[in-house]
Amino acid sequence: MSAVLDLDQIACSGNGVEHDIETPHGVLHVTMRGVPKGNRPVILTYHDIGLNHKSCFNTLFNYEDMQEITQHFAVVHVDAPGQQEGAPPFPSGYRYPTMDELAEMLPSVMTQLKVSSVIGIGVGAGAYILTRFALNNPSLVEGLVLINVDPCAEGWIDWAASKLTGWTSNLVDIVMAHHFSSDELTENQELIQTYRLHIAQDINQDNLALFCGSYQYRRDLEIERPIVGLNEDTVNTLTCPALLVVGDTSPAVEAVVECNSRLNPTKTTLLKMADCGGLPQVVQPGKLAEAFKYFVQGMGYIPYVLLSHLNNESVPSAGMTRLARSRTASSSSITSMDSSRSRNNLNSLLEGSSSSSGALDSQIGPQTMEVSC
Secondary structure (H helix, E strand, O other), X not given: OOOOOOHHHHHHOOOOEEEEEEEOOXXXXXXXXXXXXXXXXXXXEEOOOOOOHHHHHHXXXXXXXXXXXXXXXXXXXXXXXXXXXXXXXXXXXXXXXXXXXXXHOHHHHHHHOOOOOEXXXXXXXXXXXXXXXXXHOHHHEEEEEEEOOOOOOOOHHHHHHHHOOOOOOOHHHHHHHHHOOHHHHHHOHHHHHHHHHHHHHOOOHHHHHHHHHHHHOOOOOOOXXXXXXXXXXXXXXXXXXXXXXXXXXXXXXXXXXXXXXXXXXXXXXXXXXXXXOOOHHHHOHHHHHHHHHHHHHHOOEEEOOOOXXXXXXXXXXXXXXXXXXXXXXXXXXXXXXXXXXXXXXXXXXXXXXXXXXXXXXXXXXXXXXXXXX
């Protein structure tokens, strides 16, 4: 399945309420759809460089199956400073927030919007920011879907330059090489042309350069895989469930595998998507929506949802139920059982929907579950 970004559709889609929120590091533009529902978390998204929340996520969130899931949650889309549609240029001498500071802006968003916890979905730079946010504020983050996440400090600009033929200092070329593999850049011309025009024409180039610079000079996340039963409470790593996603031809494959090696194997799933490059949420929104459904179920939020193309597959629960769960040891068995059930569902679903490639490799025990689809 392939999808092409429709800029006209993006401009018209969604009825979210826009907010400009003051934070310790400047104003942040966010768009909220729906209202928080009871004690359920809010889905919070953060986009990658060269994109905004619409061009990064609308293909996924406009997908029918994803809409069936998100009707049970409020959604907050965050635009990095200066990256939203129609953003004015920053004044001369403006210092763009560091990646750490961008993460530190998010608690102010949650406070003003009266959000108590989130399930984060981030891509690239946004995935890094949400991971840093979760490390700093574990009680505010219930789960993370991290697409193309890179936990390392190495700047990608030098890497991108080495991959480009006839290298120039054009910022658009650098960002395109960050998003797409060399094969994608030459083979998927319609998608590539759409994004190239979007990055060049719809994003303020000076503001984009500042965001890119912040991402280039990010710190290493300094996360470390815990040893189960030994240092789980002291090691610096994510404490929430995490779904890592990457296309099998994405430039980010090595980075995502590295991140996976540093996370708690009992709480992490690595999903590699076949026939998919740097933007799985655009090219394979259906598969990502399915994976997200089971990820949310594994956290204890169970929508009675029938995805449009599945064979009467749903969870026997009326409406949306939150299982009795907490971060205390007393409820860990409930959470573990539900997480295991969800992983089995994800395993079966993706094995059944894989038509072109990908053996399903589900590792049991203290190993990270790795799925190819």
